[in-house]
Amino acid sequence: MKIGMIGGIGHNGYVFDGVRARADARIVGVAPGPAEESAAAIARQAERIDQSPKVFDNFRRMLDDEKPDIVSVACHYADHAAVAIEVIERGHHVFIEKPMATTLDDLQALERVFDNANVQLSCMLGLRYAPAFTTAWRVVDHGAIGEVRLMTAQKSYKLGKRPAWTHDRDRYGGTIPWVGSHAIDWLHWFSGARFEHVYATHSARSNRDHGELEASALCHFTMSNDIFGGVNIDYLRPGKAMSHGDDRIRVAGTDGVIEVSEGRAYLIDDQGPRDLELEPKREIFAEFMDQIEGTAMSLISAEDAFLTTKACLLARQSADEGREISF
Amino acid sequence: MKIGMIGGIGHNGYVFDGVRARADARIVGVAPGPAEESAAAIARQAERIDQSPKVFDNFRRMLDDEKPDIVSVACHYADHAAVAIEVIERGHHVFIEKPMATTLDDLQALERVFDNANVQLSCMLGLRYAPAFTTAWRVVDHGAIGEVRLMTAQKSYKLGKRPAWTHDRDRYGGTIPWVGSHAIDWLHWFSGARFEHVYATHSARSNRDHGELEASALCHFTMSNDIFGGVNIDYLRPGKAMSHGDDRIRVAGTDGVIEVSEGRAYLIDDQGPRDLELEPKREIFAEFMDQIEGTAMSLISAEDAFLTTKACLLARQSADEGREISF
Structure with a gap:
């Protein structure tokens, strides 16, 4: 290869x-x-x-x-x-x-x-391969929390000092597509639902001299079957925090609630609250090679990749234009 | 008295x-x-x-x-x-x-x-008096996280079996005002910012035969100075969860992030991450009596109470009408 x-x-x-x-x-x-x-x-x-x-x-x-x-x-x-x-x-x-x-x-x-x-095409939406996310997704996919009703996801990064080209929207593309794409991707991955509407806001205030780079954003997705998904995104994670990113999702369903945070997957269902044993780490690019050879399927299909990118760009458009956008 | x-x-x-x-x-x-x-x-x-x-x-x-x-x-x-x-x-x-x-x-x-x-008038927005919230608010008020930029708040309750009148919107008023009011209240309390716009959705699906009672809702508030506040609300907390309610807020500022969850207040700033020692519990109604006697000020002014109620009702209107509402 x-x-x-x-x-x-x-x-x-x-x-x-x-x-x-x-x-x-x-x-x-x-x-x-x-x-x-x-x-x-x-x-x-x-x-x-x-x-x-x-x-x-x-x-x-x-x-x-x-x-x-x-x-x-x-x-x-x-x-x-x-x-x-x-x-x-x-x-x-x-x-x-x-x-x-x-x-x-x-x-x-x-x-x-x-x-x-x-x-074949795949996309570096690598957090699907973080064991806590893969584990939580499989549990939801197997029906452990019933029907998904409400999701909230977070991406929070340390800002540090980013190169000059990221200060320029035309080259950087915006914080919702760059930082937020993982969280937006989780919404349709976990729920299996269609995106219907998005309402979003973002702001470049307090971005510590990073030009047009937005330091905070909030997105509100309405999906099929009245499933709602909120995504909060920021570059406000303090330098002294334990890790670069603070990635989270909470998925509330009719029969349980599952959360990923700090690399853990945590479930509450009718058996009570507990941490889940994490699946072994899989390699995103190795699996894409396997898919090309026909021996496995990547967790990120081309269809997923296009859909997530579109959802990110419509969310950014909503934030730019100050209005709800329909898919 | x-x-x-x-x-x-x-x-x-x-x-x-x-x-x-x-x-x-x-x-x-x-x-x-x-x-x-x-x-x-x-x-x-x-x-x-x-x-x-x-x-x-x-x-x-x-x-x-x-x-x-x-x-x-x-x-x-x-x-x-x-x-x-x-x-x-x-x-x-x-x-x-x-x-x-x-x-x-x-x-x-x-x-x-x-x-x-x-x-004098006050309102039973009693979670301002929960020690973790009072503690976190005071730390933010004293400037520990700098300027507030992005907030996300959660109210999640066990549904149980609620009386018949709560199945009726005309008597119950809706889940955003009833369950969500605390979280909506925190947004202007913690930030000191003005509400400018709200976009919200809610759904009565999967409410286990509770008529019009909404089991899930998501609200997106835009506040002065491009401060954003998300509120997720649900009745999806499993019966086997440790407590009735899962109340949370995360406030991200220019100099730190503070969170309240599970009765703890947790701060990350330039000194690193740590749990905060909680203030002693104060009594909401006792303090209102003190305020009437002129010896103390309640944490919940009449102005706060009116503003929070208005924000709840405009959020519900946004969800009912499927559009952004301006304050």
């Missing part, structure tokens, strides 16, 4: 972890995204796991020369869609950092190209 | 606890609310704390005969405003169960009568 990597931003660690998990996977080439200067940093990271990719300064040349089976795309967020389109059009499977697109036009263009191609 | 009690619904325990805390307080008369048959149950509860009120079958007669200094009103929720208006017009101070009114017209009528009277 030959892997090419485009871009040094985001969660390339998923790719490295997947490659380490499979003896037959090889990173054959790395190249910078369109707005990046070099792929030297990606190459250095690859060398740390005993890979020796060829380093290119242009991703098209990397694709043409190395003909990778799968290509990861993790560059400036606004470039994801255009790069992924070129990757797909050249016939490579693609593993794209979220958000896969930062405008609805880009998303539609990507979906059109994907629909007409014969490749 | 002579106390009269009208109605046997709701949090009369606040009144009994306050009376026990003050040697000079005496419950002189009890009467049913307009839709209740008798006050015998209230009288029995009063006797348990060594009070021997006279039992009336009509609250007007109780007011005229006993001339109480303060009157508590806790009857069918839709009757609160009309009863409180009569109490105020007769010149008694009044301590009203929330929601103080179940329609905006009733609320305006109550506020008009109160503004023209020379009595």
Whole structure:
């Protein structure tokens, strides 16, 4: 399995972890995204796991020369869609950092190209693979809490000092798509319900000189069957907090309530409250490789990836325009 | 201090606890609310704390005969405003169960009568007096988390089997005003910000044969200075959960995050994460008596009580009408 990597931003660690998990996977080439200067940093990271990719300064040349089976795309967020389109059009499977697109036009263009191609696509919505989330989801999927009625999810990050391009909405895409995408993804993943409406707000106030980057956001999704989903997003997590991110979901159903917080999954049902034993960690990129080989299914289908991205962009539009948006 | 009690619904325990805390307080008369048959149950509860009120079958007669200094009103929720208006017009101070009114017209009528009277009014928003909330609020008020940016609050109750009148919106008033009022109250209490807009949804699905009673709701408040507040409300807490209610708030500010959950107050700031030592429990009704005597200030001003009630009713209207409402 030959892997090419485009871009040094985001969660390339998923790719490295997947490659380490499979003896037959090889990173054959790395190249910078369109707005990046070099792929030297990606190459250095690859060398740390005993890979020796060829380093290119242009991703098209990397694709043409190395003909990778799968290509990861993790560059400036606004470039994801255009790069992924070129990757797909050249016939490579693609593993794209979220958000896969930062405008609805880009998303539609990507979906059109994907629909007409014969490749597979997945997205770095890696928190589906965090054991507490995978465990909680499976328990809900097996009916432990009955019918899902109300969900609240949280993404809270430390702000730190982020690169200048993230201060610019046109390149960054917004905090709802970047930080919020995981939580928005959980809503339809856990409930199996359709998104119907979204109402959202966001604000760049108190963002410690990060330009247009929104430091706080709140989204309210109405889903099929009167299922409601709230998502609160912020960059307000104090530097002294134990971990970078404070990821949570609470799912209240007709027969129980399940929560994920601090890496734990906690259930209350008619047997009382208890912590759940967590499923073993699975590797997102390794499973995508398995899916391509037809031996497993990734937890994140292309359909999921497109739907989550659309939900993020409609939530951002709601927040920008100050009104409810229907799906 | 002579106390009269009208109605046997709701949090009369606040009144009994306050009376026990003050040697000079005496419950002189009890009467049913307009839709209740008798006050015998209230009288029995009063006797348990060594009070021997006279039992009336009509609250007007109780007011005229006993001339109480303060009157508590806790009857069918839709009757609160009309009863409180009569109490105020007769010149008694009044301590009203929330929601103080179940329609905006009733609320305006109550506020008009109160503004023209020379009595004091407070409301049974008793969770301000739960030590974890009082403690967290004071820490925020003292600036420990900097400027408040994003709040999420939760009210989750066990449903059990509720009386038939709560199945009827016209008498019950709705789950957002009844269950949600505490959480909605916290938003302006903790932030000191003005409510500007609200978008809410609610649903009576899966309410286990409770008629129109909504079992789930989600509210999204936009406040002054781009402060956002989410409130999730449900009757989905499993019967086997440790406590009846699962009350929470998380307040994220520019310099820290504070949370109340399971009776604990937890702060993360630049000194790291820690549980806060809780303030001693104070008695809501005893403090209202102190306020009337001029020796203390209740945590719940009349202004707070009117504002919280209005916010609840506008949130319910938003949910009923499926649109954002401006304050």
